[in-house]
Amino acid sequence: MAKEGHQVTVLESHPFSGGRCASMVKDGFTYDFGVHMFSRGEKGPMGSVNRQVGGDLAWVTRDPPCRVMGRVEFDFRLNIKPLMRQFGVARKLGVGRKNYIGAFRLMRSLLSGRGVEAE
Numbered sequence: 001m002a003k004e005g006h007q008v009t010v011l012e013s014h015p016f017s018g019g020r021c022a023s024m025v026k027d028g029f030t031y032d033f034g035v036h037m038f039s040r041g042e043k044g045p046m047g048s049v050n051r052q053v054g055g056d057l058a059w060v061t062r063d064p065p066c067r068v069m070g071r072v073e074f075d076f077r078l079n080i081k082p083l084m085r086q087f088g089v090a091r092k093l094g095v096g097r098k099n100y101i102g103a104f105r106l107m108r109s110l111l112s113g114r115g116v117e118a119e
Helices: 045-052 083-092 097-112
Strands: 023-026 029-032 066-068 074-076
Touching: 083 097
Parallel strands: none
Antiparallel strands: 023 029, 066 074
């Protein structure tokens, strides 16, 4: 907005900027608060903002890109397209057999990149 000539005031409740894109270090571990929800790399929303403001963000792809922790713990692999991997993820997350089709549709939707800006 500032780039377009509007006056902008940013309000932040924490002593650091970033909101859901922030992280913290505790006991030697770095915790991301929510960048996974909307980053999606340089072609996603954060990449678009980065280009618009002339930023210099760089994305690093790791496999596994994340580890699910909580009631169950497992690595969420980068390539989850094989159907057997999707079965494995559904089982680990506790998805019942009658809900597999819905879970697979969700995974397919997430993997499709719909809504991600193409370059």
